[in-house]
Amino acid sequence: MDQTPEARAALLHVAARSSGDPLPAGLDVTLNFHPDRTGPDGVPVLVAMVRDGVYRSQFSTGTSNGGLTAHPGGDRWKWESRIFGGAYDEAPAEGRPVYGALNRHRSPYGGAPRFGSAHFRLTPGTLHRATFCYPDSFLEPEDFGTVDAMPLLALAEADEQDALDDYVEAHVHDPVRFDLHVAALVLDPSHRGTEVEEAARALPCPVEWHPGYRLPAAELPRYADYRGPHITALAAAVARDGVLDPAAIGAAARTGEHDPQELKKVWHCLARFGRPADSWTGRSWT
Numbered sequence: 001m002d003q004t005p006e007a008r009a010a011l012l013h014v015a016a017r018s019s020g021d022p023l024p025a026g027l028d029v030t031l032n033f034h035p036d037r038t039g040p041d042g043v044p045v046l047v048a049m050v051r052d053g054v055y056r057s058q059f060s061t062g063t064s065n066g067g068l069t070a071h072p073g074g075d076r077w078k079w080e081s082r083i084f085g086g087a088y089d090e091a092p093a094e095g096r097p098v099y100g101a102l103n104r105h106r107s108p109y110g111g112a113p114r115f116g117s118a119h120f121r122l123t124p125g126t127l128h129r130a131t132f133c134y135p136d137s138f139l140e141p142e143d144f145g146t147v148d149a150m151p152l153l154a155l156a157e158a159d160e161q162d163a164l165d166d167y168v169e170a171h172v173h174d175p176v177r178f179d180l181h182v183a184a185l186v187l188d189p190s191h192r193g194t195e196v197e198e199a200a201r202a203l204p205c206p207v208e209w210h211p212g213y214r215l216p217a218a219e220l221p222r223y224a225d226y227r228g229p230h231i232t233a234l235a236a237a238v239a240r241d242g243v244l245d246p247a248a249i250g251a252a253a254r255t256g257e258h259d260p261q262e263l264k265k266v267w268h269c270l271a272r273f274g275r276p277a278d279s280w281t282g283r284s285w286t
Contacts, residue, residue, distance in 0.1 A: 006091045007129065007173035013085035014131040017144045020151035023102075028121050028183070029130055029170045030110035031055060031100035034267075035118040035187060036196050036250030046199035055120065055176040059093035079137045083144070083171075097171040102132055104153055104168055108210040110186065113271045114164035117188040117213060117246035120205075122172065126181050131171045135159075164272055179204040186210050190247035215244045215274040223273050227265040234258065235266045244270055 003011070037045050049055065058076070080088050080096065088096050100122070101111030110119030132145040134152040145152045145168075152168050159166075176182070182205040189212040191197050200207045217239040220232040235244050238252035249270065253263050 003129065003174055004091075004095055006087045006095055007097070009087035010084035010097070010171075010173055011129065011131060011146070013087060014083070014144050015146050015149065018146050018149040018151065020145070020149050023127065023145070023147045023150040024153075027106070027127075028103045028111075028124070029100050029126055029172060030103045030112070030119040030121050030186075031098065031172075031176070032110045032112045032114075032119040033116040034246070034250065034253075035116070035185075035191065035200065036194075036247065037253060044195070044199060046196060046203070049178065050199060050202045053177060053179070055098050055178070055182075056094065057096045057098045059096045075138065079140070082140065083131075083133060083137060097131075097173045098176055100170045100172060101167040102152075102170050104156065105166075108186070109275065110210075111170070112167040114167075114268060117267075117271070118191075119186050120176075120178075121183045121186060122176065123181050123183050126172055126176065129173045131173070132168050133171075134168050135161075135165070136167075136169050162272075164268060184208045188212055188246045190214075190245040194247065196247075196250075211276060213246055213270050213274040215239075215270055217242050217244060220244065220269070223269050226272060227269055231262065231265045231269060234262055235269055238263075238266065244274065246270070 033045070035046050039045060039048055043051075103111035103121075105111075107113075110121070127147040130147065132150065132152055133141045134143050134145075134155050135141055143152055143155055156166065156168050184206045185200055185203060186208045187196065187200060187210070189209050191200075192209070197207070215235075217236045220236050220239075221229075224232045238244070238248055238258070240248045240251070244266075246267075249263060249267055252258055253260065
């Protein structure tokens, strides 16, 4: 694929700031997201993806699972200007990079679960047009990497982070097409047999399932210190049939009756404590 001048400039800028050994073989970039949300236009996220054929950045969608600062002069714009040497300062929204994470733990849940229960696993070829930083770009990192020079794995390994913050951020430059650049869409089992699965099957990429997130509502008070007792109380309120899972949080989000930032923290509790021991890494998230 021919690179845009902006993408080429951004890749060269980050490469000049990167050093060390190449990225080990067998690691993927994943794009975590919530598959059961709707955009500002009221169109379900996956339906919009089927329509567009590409994974769009928050500059294009106006949505985010982090902060909503993707506009000229906003924090996200400033972070990108700093990281990429101003390469995208005048770029159109659709020409900007998309964000994901390096799945350094080879987890079936993706590289950065804090941003959603589902993820796209990208093909190995996308690594060559990706840049990386640690920690997250909102912390204004000084350490960067590429597929040819990756010093970030040792930094992340040595850092004592909460499990949801334990990721190496990735930026994929130039379009991510679902028919060319996605190896699989990986969903939570709570979406089996739902409109989410139906929309996912319309994408031109395989659909897979990870082991799932589930928390009995009766266990939620155990985690009140994580995001606050008001969050675990809300989590119990939106649980269905005594169980909190991604589909229950998505259903609550679609009612419009709850603060999205509060529901984001409910998701954090589920993502942090609602999965079994990760057999891919030997680490327990409970």
